[in-house]
Amino acid sequence: MTKKKNLSFGILTLACISAFGTSTAASPAHMTVVGKANPPIGHYEFCRTYVNECTGSYTDLGPIALTEPLWKAMLEVNYTVNSSITPLTDLEIFGVEERWAYPRSVGDCEDYALLKRKMLIDRGFSPSDLLLTVVLQPNGEGHAVLTVRTDHGDFILDNMRDRVLLWSDTEYTYLKRQASDQPSRWVKLRDGRAVAVASVSSN
Numbered sequence: 001m002t003k004k005k006n007l008s009f010g011i012l013t014l015a016c017i018s019a020f021g022t023s024t025a026a027s028p029a030h031m032t033v034v035g036k037a038n039p040p041i042g043h044y045e046f047c048r049t050y051v052n053e054c055t056g057s058y059t060d061l062g063p064i065a066l067t068e069p070l071w072k073a074m075l076e077v078n079y080t081v082n083s084s085i086t087p088l089t090d091l092e093i094f095g096v097e098e099r100w101a102y103p104r105s106v107g108d109c110e111d112y113a114l115l116k117r118k119m120l121i122d123r124g125f126s127p128s129d130l131l132l133t134v135v136l137q138p139n140g141e142g143h144a145v146l147t148v149r150t151d152h153g154d155f156i157l158d159n160m161r162d163r164v165l166l167w168s169d170t171e172y173t174y175l176k177r178q179a180s181d182q183p184s185r186w187v188k189l190r191d192g193r194a195v196a197v198a199s200v201s202s203n
Contacts, residue, residue, distance in 0.1 A: 028168055029153030030063070037176035037188040040134055040144075042110060046100035047184050054184040058128040066150035070125070074148055074164055077119045078157040081112055087159065110144035112159035117146055128180045133189075135172035147177055 039047075047054030064070065088106040090099045102118065103111040110132065117130045129149040133156075137143050146157040147167065154167045167174060179185040 029166060030149075031147070031154050031167055031174060031177070032190045033187045034190040035188045037186040039184065039186045040098075040100075040110075042098040042100040043132065043178075043186075046114075049101075057182045058126070058180065060128045060181045061126070063149040063151045063154075064126060064129045066152045070150075073120065073123050073125075074155065074157065077116050077123070078164055079162050081116050081119070082159055082162055085112055085115070085159070087112075108144075109159050113144050113146040113157070116157050120148070127183065131178040131180065133177035134175045135170075136175060138171050143172065145172070149180065 084105075085103045086106045088108065090096055090108050093099075093106055093108070094101075100110045100114060101107075102114055107115070113132050117127075117132065120130055121127055125148070131147040131149065133145050133147045135143050135145060143160075145159075148155045148157060155164050156167050156170055156172075157164060158170070174189040174191055176186050176188050179187050
């Protein structure tokens with residue numbers, strides 16, 4: 001990482017550290033799971049290719065205890081992937097509408113999320129706390145992010161921003177995410193926020 005990037009990351013850390021462990025009654029720290037959901041077709045096909053990453057089940061011990069080193073790891077991985085991968089659509093990359101894959105230099109939103117998940121697992125995070133998540137943007141377009149479950153709340157790693165925010169501090173409508181006990185299974189989410197998500201700033 002260059003000196004310039006180190007400076008940028010230091011500023012990013014200061015900007016994000018205020019989110020560490022904060023939540024209010026109007027902004028619940030954790031998402032609410034309300035039932036089963038069908039996996040996105042892209043993830044279903046990803047699991048057919050990367051069979052070992054989607055088989056079996058996890059022992060869900062609950063959200064990870066968020067320490068300062070783990071928080072810094074989340075910030076660093078989010079920043080590193082965002083700054084090293086050029087955004088392109090699956091149609092531009094593969095010539096198809098939807099394909100989930102690990103990116104090397106270019107990728108779509110779900111590719112960023114897949115790589116971040118892999119990198120955090122390599123850093124010691126439990127796979128049961130790293131959940132691919134499908135959301136709607138305020139303009140109605142679909143989007144994919146990575147949710148990191150912690151005892152301080154569910155945090156979002158997003159290719160559209162370098163800041164790591166609580167899910168309830170983003171502008172998205174949350175639809176579904178991976179189950180915490182089985183990587184191939186998905187669950188439906190209910191947005192329990194009192195304030196409309198569309199009114200939240202997308203800083």
